[in-house]
Amino acid sequence: MGLAKRIIPCLDCDKGRVVKGVKFVDIRDAGDPVEVSKRYCDAGADEITFLDITASHEDRATTVDTVRAIAGQVFIPLTVGGGIRTLDDIRTMLNAGADKVAINTAAVNNPEFVREAAERFGSQCIVVAVDAKRVAQEGESLKWEIFTHGGRNPTGIDAIEWVKRMVECGAGEILLTSMDRDGTRTGFDLELNKAVSQAVQVPIIASGGVGNLEHLAEGVLQGEADAVLAASIFHFGEFTIQEAKQHMAARGIEVRI
Amino acid sequence: MNKVAVIDYGMGNLHSVAKAVEHVGGDLGQTTEVLVTSDAGKIAEADRVIFPGVGAIRDCMAEIRRLNVGQIVEDAMKSKPVLAICVGMQALMQFSEENGGVDCLGFMQGQVRYFGDTLRDANGQRLKVPHMGWNEVTQTKDHPLWKDVPDNSRFYFVHSYYVQTDTPENVTGTTQYGTEVVAALADDNIFATQFHPEKSQKAGLTVLRNFLTWDGQR
Numbered sequence: 001m002g003l004a005k006r007i008i009p010c011l012d013c014d015k016g017r018v019v020k021g022v023k024f025v026d027i028r029d030a031g032d033p034v035e036v037s038k039r040y041c042d043a044g045a046d047e048i049t050f051l052d053i054t055a056s057h058e059d060r061a062t063t064v065d066t067v068r069a070i071a072g073q074v075f076i077p078l079t080v081g082g083g084i085r086t087l088d089d090i091r092t093m094l095n096a097g098a099d100k101v102a103i104n105t106a107a108v109n110n111p112e113f114v115r116e117a118a119e120r121f122g123s124q125c126i127v128v129a130v131d132a133k134r135v136a137q138e139g140e141s142l143k144w145e146i147f148t149h150g151g152r153n154p155t156g157i158d159a160i161e162w163v164k165r166m167v168e169c170g171a172g173e174i175l176l177t178s179m180d181r182d183g184t185r186t187g188f189d190l191e192l193n194k195a196v197s198q199a200v201q202v203p204i205i206a207s208g209g210v211g212n213l214e215h216l217a218e219g220v221l222q223g224e225a226d227a228v229l230a231a232s233i234f235h236f237g238e239f240t241i242q243e244a245k246q247h248m249a250a251r252g253i254e255v256r257i
Numbered sequence: 258m259n260k261v262a263v264i265d266y267g268m269g270n271l272h273s274v275a276k277a278v279e280h281v282g283g284d285l286g287q288t289t290e291v292l293v294t295s296d297a298g299k300i301a302e303a304d305r306v307i308f309p310g311v312g313a314i315r316d317c318m319a320e321i322r323r324l325n326v327g328q329i330v331e332d333a334m335k336s337k338p339v340l341a342i343c344v345g346m347q348a349l350m351q352f353s354e355e356n357g358g359v360d361c362l363g364f365m366q367g368q369v370r371y372f373g374d375t376l377r378d379a380n381g382q383r384l385k386v387p388h389m390g391w392n393e394v395t396q397t398k399d400h401p402l403w404k405d406v407p408d409n410s411r412f413y414f415v416h417s418y419y420v421q422t423d424t425p426e427n428v429t430g431t432t433q434y435g436t437e438v439v440a441a442l443a444d445d446n447i448f449a450t451q452f453h454p455e456k457s458q459k460a461g462l463t464v465l466r467n468f469l470t471w472d473g474q475r
Contacts, residue, residue: 002378002433004391004411041458046391072276077413077456097272099456122312124387124415172387172415201374203385226385256391256411 004256005220006046006227007244008079008205009234011036014053016062020232030235034069040234041074043241046256048074049102049175049205049229052082053150064096071097081129081175090117094125102175104129105148108155111169118170127205128171132159132192133179144192151179159192160199167200174200175229178208185211185232193223205229213239213247220253259469262303263293264329266320268312274342277455278307281466289469295324297332305468306333310344314369314418315356317344327362334364338473339447340465346442346449347420355418365442365449367422376435384435387417394440394452398429400475402441402448402467410460412440412452420451446473 011018011033018030030036037048050070052063060083067080080093081102090101107114107128118126131151136143144159163174176196178189188206197204206225210216210233219228233239245255261278263271275291282289292299300306308330310317321327330349333339341349353359353369361369376384391411396403414432420439422428429448430441442449448468454461 001393001409003384003388003414006390071272072280075273075277075280075456075458075462077415095272097276099273119313119316123417124311124389173389201386203387203389226390 002254004046004254005225005248006205007216007241007248007255008047008049008227008229009040009045009241010049010051010207010229010231012051012053012231013063013066015059016066018235019053020235028236033066034073036235037070037074037078040241041076044245044256045076045241046227047077047079049079049081050098051102052080054082064092067093067096067098079127079175081127087117087120090121090125094121100125100127100173102127102129104131107166108146108148108157111165114166114169114171118172123170123172126171127173127175128163128166129175129177130159130163130166130196131177131179132189134189134192142191142195147179151182160195163196164199167202171202173203173205175205175207181209182207184209187211187215188219188223188225188228190218190223193219193225197224197226203227213244216244217248217251217253220248221251259287259289259305260303261289261291261305261307261469262300263291263307263309264300264326265293265295266317266324266326267295268310268317268320268344271309273453274307274309274455277462277465278469281462282469285466285469287469295326297325297329300329300333303337305338305340305471306330308339308341308345308348310342310346310348312344313356314344314347314353314359314361317348318359318361321348321362330362331364334445334447337446338468338471340468341447341449342455343416343451343453346451347418349447349449350420350422353418365422365427365444366424367420369418370421371418372435378435387415388419388434388438389415391457392432392434392452394430394432396430398443400429400441400443400448401471402443402464403429404463404467406460406463406467412450412454412457412460414452416451443475445475
């Protein structure tokens, strides 16, 4: 027995509410983030990831209040991402009770930001979020490019090289989302996960595409992920965290039950 | 009134520790006042002291020295229950390999070592560093802080360096991660954990609750 693989429910939040954009469908309201977090924590979630998708700067104050409220009730690790651009942003979130912050666009704009953040706050709280998309032409070997701004802007940067560089800068963990699979419910991009997991020493959180419990197991067994993240399968009551853990345990994966 | 001082030396998130202690204080039905402070006078007045720590040891030790936190911890260790967490525990040792080698407080005998880049489990599987997530803690010795915590409960860890103690008789808990890792150490009125009780849900909150009622004896 040893370290358990983690199951992480993800809360995408807009103006203080949990929402989930299902591809090609309107964004659905999935509740109050404090209540939802508490419910997942009580149900045995190993961590909570809170992604702020609020567009306007003014509404960001709501996010800090929400993080503070979650942290007062949830005694498992809490990662906060979305709009983290400065060392002050990180300090604000850590002081509000976040344990880790996820950095995406700001890292691409200035990779040294990740180094400064890791030096100031420690690698243990710096998660680099990577949105990757397949770009290899037919006949080429597998290749992925990273995107910013929630997957809208291409960067021309190779995903594997990027992740290596981020770890060298001090990233303590990688949150890896497949743009091809996000919202499709067809499972993680297992080849992407495996390639990234083997390229670096730090833990990888697989994200994007979970539609059933076997997808979570595949992420660990074939994708070599250290943690698996999902949103909609938990938010709308399709599966509970315990069902997910029992399924993974039945597939021989060590989990915290 | 139970006064708990969480020593603030400017390193990282103390909100979690303070919130978790307030939470379990409420469960106990006692009035628990949690102070997050570096004020030596206030810490001296507290009934019990928590010495947390996150981040890199070089920066932690620099702030500990600048704010004279070593003296504060040493004074607390003479007279009241002290709980050291994660880098707080590592700072109590003599020396850490992190950041090219850093002298620590030396209140406990031993060194802090790097897991290494080629860590493997018993089956030869590669292990990631940092050791991040929920691992099982075997209670190698009875202790009041283990009360009502089932043996081999999982606690949340996040660290790349681990304690190698020169006083194995003080080890109260271990976990396995490529090697046997000291998860908890105890010496008189001090209890030190590599894991984060404030992030370890039920098992962790139970340890914190026990700390709030501990008289500092074995």
